[in-house]
Amino acid sequence: MHLVDRARAGDIRALARLLTLVESGSPDLRDVSADLVAHTGHAHIVGITGAPGVGKSTTTSALIKALRAEGRTVAVLAVDPSSPFSGGALLGDRVRMQDHACDPGVFIRSMASRGHLGGLSAATPQALRVLDACGFDVILVETVGVGQSEVEVMGQADTVLVLLAPGTGDAVQVAKAGILEIADIFVVNKADRDGVHNTTRELRSMISIGDRGPDAWVPEIVTTVATRAEGIEALVSTVERHRAWAARSGDLHSRRLERIRREIEALALDRLRDEFAGSRALAQRVLDGELDPYTAAQSLLD
Amino acid sequence: MHLVDRARAGDIRALARLLTLVESGSPDLRDVSADLVAHTGHAHIVGITGAPGVGKSTTTSALIKALRAEGRTVAVLAVDPSSPFSGGALLGDRVRMQDHACDPGVFIRSMASRGHLGGLSAATPQALRVLDACGFDVILVETVGVGQSEVEVMGQADTVLVLLAPGTGDAVQVAKAGILEIADIFVVNKADRDGVHNTTRELRSMISIGDRGPDAWVPEIVTTVATRAEGIEALVSTVERHRAWAARSGDLHSRRLERIRREIEALALDRLRDEFAGSRALAQRVLDGELDPYTAAQSLLD
Numbered sequence: 001m002h003l004v005d006r007a008r009a010g011d012i013r014a015l016a017r018l019l020t021l022v023e024s025g026s027p028d029l030r031d032v033s034a035d036l037v038a039h040t041g042h043a044h045i046v047g048i049t050g051a052p053g054v055g056k057s058t059t060t061s062a063l064i065k066a067l068r069a070e071g072r073t074v075a076v077l078a079v080d081p082s083s084p085f086s087g088g089a090l091l092g093d094r095v096r097m098q099d100h101a102c103d104p105g106v107f108i109r110s111m112a113s114r115g116h117l118g119g120l121s122a123a124t125p126q127a128l129r130v131l132d133a134c135g136f137d138v139i140l141v142e143t144v145g146v147g148q149s150e151v152e153v154m155g156q157a158d159t160v161l162v163l164l165a166p167g168t169g170d171a172v173q174v175a176k177a178g179i180l181e182i183a184d185i186f187v188v189n190k191a192d193r194d195g196v197h198n199t200t201r202e203l204r205s206m207i208s209i210g211d212r213g214p215d216a217w218v219p220e221i222v223t224t225v226a227t228r229a230e231g232i233e234a235l236v237s238t239v240e241r242h243r244a245w246a247a248r249s250g251d252l253h254s255r256r257l258e259r260i261r262r263e264i265e266a267l268a269l270d271r272l273r274d275e276f277a278g279s280r281a282l283a284q285r286v287l288d289g290e291l292d293p294y295t296a297a298q299s300l301l302d
Numbered sequence: 303m304h305l306v307d308r309a310r311a312g313d314i315r316a317l318a319r320l321l322t323l324v325e326s327g328s329p330d331l332r333d334v335s336a337d338l339v340a341h342t343g344h345a346h347i348v349g350i351t352g353a354p355g356v357g358k359s360t361t362t363s364a365l366i367k368a369l370r371a372e373g374r375t376v377a378v379l380a381v382d383p384s385s386p387f388s389g390g391a392l393l394g395d396r397v398r399m400q401d402h403a404c405d406p407g408v409f410i411r412s413m414a415s416r417g418h419l420g421g422l423s424a425a426t427p428q429a430l431r432v433l434d435a436c437g438f439d440v441i442l443v444e445t446v447g448v449g450q451s452e453v454e455v456m457g458q459a460d461t462v463l464v465l466l467a468p469g470t471g472d473a474v475q476v477a478k479a480g481i482l483e484i485a486d487i488f489v490v491n492k493a494d495r496d497g498v499h500n501t502t503r504e505l506r507s508m509i510s511i512g513d514r515g516p517d518a519w520v521p522e523i524v525t526t527v528a529t530r531a532e533g534i535e536a537l538v539s540t541v542e543r544h545r546a547w548a549a550r551s552g553d554l555h556s557r558r559l560e561r562i563r564r565e566i567e568a569l570a571l572d573r574l575r576d577e578f579a580g581s582r583a584l585a586q587r588v589l590d591g592e593l594d595p596y597t598a599a600q601s602l603l604d
Contacts, residue, residue: 033594040591125595253589260595261585265578267599269571276567283563287555289342292335293427293562297569 004035007134015107015134022126023111029126039133041256043075044243047157048142049150049179054165055189058226060142064100065229066236072137073105077127079153080110080144107136122270124156125263154182156259158252159242161235163187164203167195180206183219184242187235191223217245276300306337309436317409317436324428325413331428341435343558345377346545349459350444351452351481356467357491360528362444366402367531368538374439375407379429381455382412382446409438424572426458427565456484458561460554461544463537465489466505469497482508485521486544489537493525519547578602 006014021029046063050056064074100106111127124141131139141157143150154160162183186203188196200221207219220238224231246252282296291299308316323331348365352358366376402408413429426443433441443459445452456462464485488505490498502523509521522540526533548554584598593601 030594030596033596037588037594038591041589257582257585257589260588261581263595264581264584264588264598264602265575267595268578268581268602269574271599271603272571272574273567276570279563279566279570280559282566283559286339286562286566287343287559289340292332292339293565293569294332294335296566297573300566300570301573 002035004032004133007130008039010104012104012107015130016109018130019109019111019127022123022130025123033126033129036129036133039135040129041132043128043132043136043139044239045128045132045139045141045156045158046239047154047160048140048163049154049160050163050187052144054163055226056142056144056163059161059163059187059189059224059232059235060140061100062224062226062229062232063140063236064106066232067138068100068103068105070236073135074107074138074140075131075134075136076106076108076140076142077124077131078108078110078142078144079124107131107134122263122266124153125259128156151179151182154179155262158246158255159239160184161187161239163189164199165190166193166199184217185235185238186219186221188221188223189226191231192225196223215249217242217249217251304337306334306435309432310341312406314406314409317432318411320432321411321413321429324425324432327425335428335431338431338435341437342431343434345430345434345438345441346541347430347434347441347443347458347460348541349456349462350442350465351456351462352465352489354446356465357528358444358446358465361463361465361489361491361526361534361537362442363402364526364528364531364534365442365538366408368534369440370402370405370407372538375437376409376440376442377433377436377438378408378410378442378444379426379433380410380412380444380446381426409433409436424565424568426455427561430458453481453484456481457564460548460557461541462486463489463541465491466501467492468495468501486519487537487540488521488523490523490525491528493533494527498525517551519544519551519553 003014003018007018018032020026021032048056048060048063060076064076067074100108109127111123128139128141141153143153160182162179162185164186166188186207188199188203190196200223203221207221212218220242222231222235222238224235226232243252246255279296279300282291282299285291286293286296305316305320309320320334322328323334350358350362350365362378366378369376402410411429413425430441430443443455445455462484464481464487466488468490488509490501490505492498502525505523509523514520522544524533524537524540526537528534545554548557581598581602584593584601587593588595588598
């Protein structure tokens, strides 16, 4: 039986093998890719991002529990654009998810960039396609930290949750990374701490700045204490409301279309990059001051 | 008189105008680019990165003072891949640099990404080329925050300084962003604080992990209190030692060559991207499950 068919029939090892093909950028991926696309479009892809320490893993774990209670299957893709040095801490995060290790309706996988630029942006859509084709109702894509890479990963989601915790000064950091702009829902976690009102007030004033059309989605704020599952039901129903709005308004379709368009272009550009063997000699001429980079780029294309 | 000639003759407004052309991605840039390359290669490009709050601006300011005392001219390019929300705080950082506002041997400029991906990676090498061609002896490239974009910007430097402060837990964050690997020199600033020994010990053990050849540069650690200019002379001489090593070992040449190669390829890819108008129709077919993204990418190239 074909790998995709086996994975779709619930064979976890076949699913894991497909994701390994994705992570390693295997050429075999091309063969399975056509089998996958025919079965995609069902899953609701929910992105979860925020600075380290705001409780992303705990929130993810609480979300899994709430979604499972509703009978929905859940896959988690933890995307980690980090350096090898931080392996330890991240492993710790993952371990907290082991609550769900025995539930066949839950699948959790980490994916690391292993340092090569653009690697994750290329691998994430493929990994999501695998999980989608395998029939998961909800896919939670979680990132570590806040930065441009995280913004790119969140571009793969239908609904983006940005987590903050009160009084940590995270808001500024998140703002600097440009993450506030991509939030569909703000989750103020650790809402039993001091400063929660300040954080929500700041968020509300930031949300009010945006210039939106009459039918646009206005980012919502949900307060949670994920360790005690407080606010998680409200979060699930807000996520559901965003999905309903996105489907109705056409936002879901246009996000997915745009996402695939970017993916196709990235794949095409990647292919071309392999053919750019002559760029070193041109670079030497620029370094020697004989050629400007624009003319060099044109020579490369010719 | 030509814009490049005027800027090279010391006309600050012509220099500012050139950098505005760079920042806005003006097509006029192509015309001046050939004039610029003939005059480049003199400046020593020093990158300065680290998490917010470690004292990047203060250290930059102290470095400017020390370099000026040696009679060297200095340009500062503060590259800011941030969101519009954080404009206020960053302006504050810049204001601290006003100590040097009246010194004609110092030129300071901020450059923001204004949200478009890849914009800074494209603009930074051009901006550095302008400053280099205008004869500055040292160019300090400073970034805000830590992340993949910062790593890319630091790829433009001949010598990379990574700043940390003791006891802030920044090391972990910096590690996650993959910034530790790119450091030529670690600067432990605020060395009058508790925890400086822990930070340097951690750094030393991380440095010892790396597998290096016999003539390789082993990242050095310099402790500073930038607000009091302590350790700045040692930092300047370490930077100088790195440059001498880089010139001798060929590292300087290979970094610069590789940097230009990447720039040429990025320009070529950018040009192609404009021609990818057909990608939306292909994306729709992938979304409908009729086509896999690899085949779509191939169609785009054909």
